[in-house]
Amino acid sequence: MGSGGGEALVVCSNKSSATGITIWDIATGDHLLHIPTCASPPHGLVCLRNQFIFASQIHRHGAVGGGAIFMWHLNKPQPPLRSYPLEAIGPLSCTKDGVYLSGGALSGNAYIWEVGSGKLLKTWRAHHRSLTYMLFSDDGSLLISGSDDGMIYVWSMISLLDVEDSGSSTSLLHFSLEHSSAISGLSTTSGSSSSILVSSSTDGSCKVSDLVLRRVISTVVYPLAITAVVLHPAEQILFCGSVDGRIFINNLDFDDQVVDLQGHNGAVTALTFCQSGLVSASEDCTICIWDATSWTVTQKFHHQKGAVTNLGVIPRSSLLSVANNRKVSNAFRVSSLDKYPQPANLSKEVITLIPSSSSLKESQSSIHFQKSDSCQQILNLQSQKEWTPAAMQMKVETSLENRIWAMKMAKHVMEMNRHLQSRLLDLMQTRFLWSRETDSATTKRRKKPSVENPCDNTGPPSKGENYGCEVVCFTADVGQGIKELEGLEEKAKASGACQLVVKDLKEEFVRDYVFPCLRAGAIYERKYLLGTSMARPVIAKAMVDVAKEVGADAVAHGCTGKGNDQACVRFELTFFALDPKLDVVAPWREWDIRGREDAIEYAKKHNVPVPVTKKSIYSRDGNLWHLSHEGDILEDPANEPKKDMYMLTVDPEDAPNQPEYVEIGIVSGLPVSVNGKELSPASLLTELNQIGGRHGIGRVDMVENRLVGMKSRGVYETPGGTILFAAVLELESLTLDRETMQVKDSLALKYAELVYAGRWFDPLRESLDAFMENITKTTTGSVTLKLYKGSVTVTSRSSPFSLYRQDISSFESGDIYDQADAAGFIRLYGLPMRVRAMLEKGI
Numbered sequence: 001m002g003s004g005g006g007e008a009l010v011v012c013s014n015k016s017s018a019t020g021i022t023i024w025d026i027a028t029g030d031h032l033l034h035i036p037t038c039a040s041p042p043h044g045l046v047c048l049r050n051q052f053i054f055a056s057q058i059h060r061h062g063a064v065g066g067g068a069i070f071m072w073h074l075n076k077p078q079p080p081l082r083s084y085p086l087e088a089i090g091p092l093s094c095t096k097d098g099v100y101l102s103g104g105a106l107s108g109n110a111y112i113w114e115v116g117s118g119k120l121l122k123t124w125r126a127h128h129r130s131l132t133y134m135l136f137s138d139d140g141s142l143l144i145s146g147s148d149d150g151m152i153y154v155w156s157m158i159s160l161l162d163v164e165d166s167g168s169s170t171s172l173l174h175f176s177l178e179h180s181s182a183i184s185g186l187s188t189t190s191g192s193s194s195s196i197l198v199s200s201s202t203d204g205s206c207k208v209s210d211l212v213l214r215r216v217i218s219t220v221v222y223p224l225a226i227t228a229v230v231l232h233p234a235e236q237i238l239f240c241g242s243v244d245g246r247i248f249i250n251n252l253d254f255d256d257q258v259v260d261l262q263g264h265n266g267a268v269t270a271l272t273f274c275q276s277g278l279v280s281a282s283e284d285c286t287i288c289i290w291d292a293t294s295w296t297v298t299q300k301f302h303h304q305k306g307a308v309t310n311l312g313v314i315p316r317s318s319l320l321s322v323a324n325n326r327k328v329s330n331a332f333r334v335s336s337l338d339k340y341p342q343p344a345n346l347s348k349e350v351i352t353l354i355p356s357s358s359s360l361k362e363s364q365s366s367i368h369f370q371k372s373d374s375c376q377q378i379l380n381l382q383s384q385k386e387w388t389p390a391a392m393q394m395k396v397e398t399s400l401e402n403r404i405w406a407m408k409m410a411k412h413v414m415e416m417n418r419h420l421q422s423r424l425l426d427l428m429q430t431r432f433l434w435s436r437e438t439d440s441a442t443t444k445r446r447k448k449p450s451v452e453n454p455c456d457n458t459g460p461p462s463k464g465e466n467y468g469c470e471v472v473c474f475t476a477d478v479g480q481g482i483k484e485l486e487g488l489e490e491k492a493k494a495s496g497a498c499q500l501v502v503k504d505l506k507e508e509f510v511r512d513y514v515f516p517c518l519r520a521g522a523i524y525e526r527k528y529l530l531g532t533s534m535a536r537p538v539i540a541k542a543m544v545d546v547a548k549e550v551g552a553d554a555v556a557h558g559c560t561g562k563g564n565d566q567a568c569v570r571f572e573l574t575f576f577a578l579d580p581k582l583d584v585v586a587p588w589r590e591w592d593i594r595g596r597e598d599a600i601e602y603a604k605k606h607n608v609p610v611p612v613t614k615k616s617i618y619s620r621d622g623n624l625w626h627l628s629h630e631g632d633i634l635e636d637p638a639n640e641p642k643k644d645m646y647m648l649t650v651d652p653e654d655a656p657n658q659p660e661y662v663e664i665g666i667v668s669g670l671p672v673s674v675n676g677k678e679l680s681p682a683s684l685l686t687e688l689n690q691i692g693g694r695h696g697i698g699r700v701d702m703v704e705n706r707l708v709g710m711k712s713r714g715v716y717e718t719p720g721g722t723i724l725f726a727a728v729l730e731l732e733s734l735t736l737d738r739e740t741m742q743v744k745d746s747l748a749l750k751y752a753e754l755v756y757a758g759r760w761f762d763p764l765r766e767s768l769d770a771f772m773e774n775i776t777k778t779t780t781g782s783v784t785l786k787l788y789k790g791s792v793t794v795t796s797r798s799s800p801f802s803l804y805r806q807d808i809s810s811f812e813s814g815d816i817y818d819q820a821d822a823a824g825f826i827r828l829y830g831l832p833m834r835v836r837a838m839l840e841k842g843i
């Protein structure tokens with residue numbers, strides 16, 4: 001292998017365990033080493049201290065937890081050290097000093113191990129969906145996690161490793177930010193006065209955040225999914241790999257696109273740096289080395305064993321001992337990782353780590369946190385010419401004690417700082433109130449604000465007068481119509497709110513909530529397409545986000561507890577799932593309001609306009625998917641709905657006398673186009689609502705069983721949704737086999753029940769969703785439907801994955817199917833019935 005200078009490239013695929021890990025010389029392209037038996041998921045491979053490789057393994061049919069973590073010594077040719085965590089681990093990360101290893105699970109749980117002892121130091125629920133990326137900050141003080149849910153959480157290691165901390169995971173958060181889709185990349189770099197985090201998402205966005213100031217300082221949006229990201233360690237240059245193989249380079253100082261690199265034919269899976277420049281890996285099984293000046297490819301590696309999912313750069317010297325086939329003494333030790341956490345007892349237990357020579361030099365400039373007899377013994381031993389094992393052991397133990405003590409002191413200082421900040425805010429609020437209320441002898445202490453969502457238009461206004469707090473009014477735009485959003489600021493102020501927050505959630509609502517239900521075929525009690533049920537979790541999730549932004553400690557809603565909101569369950573289950581520490585205020589349960597008429601009187605008393613009267617008292621809930629009607633004459637199931645009640649659809653009798661044909665394009669069970677025109681999810685649904693509405697499509701009048709046990713009548717208008725359900729179900733008749741379709745239909749009932757009951761963030765629904773996504777991968781094609789006076793009729797369907805074969809199904813003779821074969825099949829298929837009949841007749 002020659003000299004030990006230069007760098008080596010470490011790559012891995014998740015294709016199969018036989019693929020293994022391949023290591024090349026970056027300068028010469030020589031193959032240096034192959035490590036068999038490794039198939040690591042994206043971001044599941046880390047090089048620890050340039051001496052060890054840790055790689056997570058996810059086994060589809062694993063006997064132990066569904067996965068493992070393997071560790072190899074780079075300078076010792078020997079079998080890997082295998083660990084079997086409690087569950088399958090995906091992404092991995094380690095601190096630069098190699099002390100800690102973190103892993104993210106498919107369940108959303110996160111783990112931290114101490115590498116030297118293998119102890120599981122911390123496990124907690126970090127996210128509600130699978131973790132896609134984990135990363136330690138350069139100094140190891142922060143742990144950053146990204147997930148399929150689009151959230152990025154920055155965790156304080158001081159809080160995470162505090163054995164006395166028994167608070168919730170939210171108390172451990174240092175900072176959080178959000179993308180609208182799965183997190184695909186994280187990168188950090190530290191300067192003299194700042195620590196920068198760069199994140200990318202499959203929604204096409206890249207965000208640059210300051211971890212010290214805890215805020216986003218720049219956002220770059222691309223027209224396609226970003227699959228990898230890295231920030232130049234010395235310059236303000238952002239590198240973003242995309243799903244089509246291009247790499248975008250942006251200069252953050254000038255906020256303009258510098259160059260567009262094209263060297264891959266598949267999605268970019270990883271980006272990093274070496275001495276020569278930028279290194280990129282792709283699904284096309286290639287790795288490119290880019291010159292840092294000309295941005296041309298200077299070296300290209302072909303990984304024939306599969307798409308590259310992990311990429312690393314290590315010093316070539318790390319592999320010298322392998323080439324020489326000799327063992328190298330390694331002072332740094334690693335252990336098999338524990339499956340379960342062990343009870344901590346710092347007073348009786350000593351964690352033993354043998355440091356490297358560099359760490360010994362650093363520890364000689366000891367931090368004088370405390371004086372002890374052991375410290376004096378170390379000073380005495382230091383006077384000796386050589387380090388003895390006893391001296392090294394004692395020094396490490398004392399250094400660890402100091403480190404633990406320092407962490408506790410840092411946490412104490414942070415708590416004091418938070419307390420002082422809170423006191424300062426109280427003093428500022430008191431001074432503000434005093435200046436406005438000079439006639440008052442005392443000032444009432446103000447509580448934290450609450451976030452209020454008046455989801456029912458007849459719901460009471462501000463809660464401030466009842467609870468002595470500021471109220472932030474929140475409105476979610478889920479497509480209920482422009483009229484519903486007019487005059488909100490005036491209404492909020494009239495209600496006593498100090499602030500109005502309006503968020504456009506239409507695309508998120510359709511993409512992340514409506515389309516999964518459509519793909520699953522979720523219909524409640526044969527008729528209800530779950531319009532209100534799907535909208536509640538996206539609204540509640542946004543409320544929790546706003547509560548975090550404004551520092552609120554409570555959320556409020558105006559659900560009645562009987563109507564669409566199932567005793568407020570849908571909102572409150574989401575609150576519990578996303579932030580269990582939030583208090584929930586529900587006036588319909590707590591105030592002296594017994595019905596809608598009381599609510600209307602309350603609003604009138606407080607000069608708050610509401611779009612209902614005592615004469616017209618329909619309860620309506622609208623969004624981009626549907627419009628529901630309840631109350632008034634509908635409370636008697638014998639009454640026919642009035643013609644003027646409907647708002648989205650014309651009466652089928654008044655619909656055009658000529659039918660209209662509409663073609664729906666579908667990819668993997670999700671609609672993507674209308675009449676050949678590709679549209680975003682919200683735009684597509686809007687288009688179909690207009691088409692279906694003018695033909696009277698999607699009216700449903702039903703009596704349903706509520707979650708709380710009562711029956712309730714509702715009338716629903718779902719024009720676009722009815723068209724989409726007909727199209728998707730029809731295409732599945734081509735692409736799904738009988739057994740799969742039957743299982744899907746049975747699980748769709750449970751899926752609909754979970755959504756109806758407000759259990760959107762339930763692990764069971766998420767698991768069912770993963771199943772639905774997998775079996776509908778081939779549900780791709782187009783369906784043409786005829787719309788005429790309230791009816792939807794399928795006229796044609798086609799798919800490149802169709803299981804229908806005309807040469808087999810034809811009544812004419814064919815080579816594949818011989819009618820004569822039916823005789824033997826019928827005899828075998830009917831054998832159980834024949835045997836039973838023979839038994840009964842004594843034959």
